Amino acid sequence: RIEPDNRWFKLLVHGVSVVDFGKEEGMEYLRDEINRFNPKVQLASLPRWLLSADRR
Numbered sequence: 001r002i003e004p005d006n007r008w009f010k011l012l013v014h015g016v017s018v019v020d021f022g023k024e025e026g027m028e029y030l031r032d033e034i035n036r037f038n039p040k041v042q043l044a045s046l047p048r049w050l051l052s053a054d055r056r
Helices: 024-037
Strands: none
Touching: none
16 A cells, blocks of 8 residues: 655653563553554554663
């Protein structure tokens, strides 16, 4: 499917709980929370951590 060019952005979010969102299913939950509170935002993929699990 061909789509027109859309503007997109990368976001860096601070203060995300490692306890609540630290695993793969946590990233799905975070995506759901972002969508729930920001209905105009459409994520292209699941959120991901910038640091490895042992450095968080």
